[in-house]
Amino acid sequence: GAVVSQHPSRVICKSGTSVKIECRSLDFQATTMFWYRQFPKKSLMLMATSNEGSKATYEQGVEKDKFLINHASLTLSTLTVTSAHPEDSSFYICSARDRTGYNSPLHFGNGTRLTVT
Amino acid sequence: DQQVKQNSPSLSVQEGRISILNCDYTNSMFDYFLWYKKYPAEGPTFLISISSIKDKNEDGRFTVFLNKSAKHLSLHIVPSQPGDSAVYFCAAANTGNQFYFGTGTSLTVIP
8 A cells, every 4th residue: 555654653842843754655646745633632624735846835824934845756755844943832733645646545644743842 | 614523522421332423524525535644642533535426435344425415424333342432533525626524523432
């Protein structure tokens, strides 16, 4: 099956620093990857859609200058949380579809637990 | 505005019995529906899906039912096993890449 790998699984950083999270599709190419954020006991919130070779599309209310997304290849997308603050502490998950078009599921990475102190 | 809703935050079921998880949606344009299983500190794992042209899809112990007129779908797990204990998310999508997720139902299967 389609495998999405996310790294790191857990990171603790100090307030004001930046953190980069990597998302890789291991056995398929993904022209589009999706970044989600999950708050405790809440649903998965789509933050942005990452498009290979072009700019990401951000959802309303998500600061693009704070959450920098780069999709440099068909198998790698990165999310950089810049100038992190404690309120950025959350569980971030990336996902991708292993084939384009209709009726294909999203496959998720294992997520990254970010804690900003 | 929550377009996909799971009104039961938790469910407990005895091992061997049926687990029924429910999900409601509001957007009639959704035509693809999915269920995901999630353990703590892990990403969701795809379980089963159904397109709007069907009303039932079965995969082993898992069956998804879709009632389009009621905008309701459900996941049946039979028989339930302790390893099924997890949070289950339903999701819906339309022709675009946009997936909408419910808030999840925590299933506990009691041995």
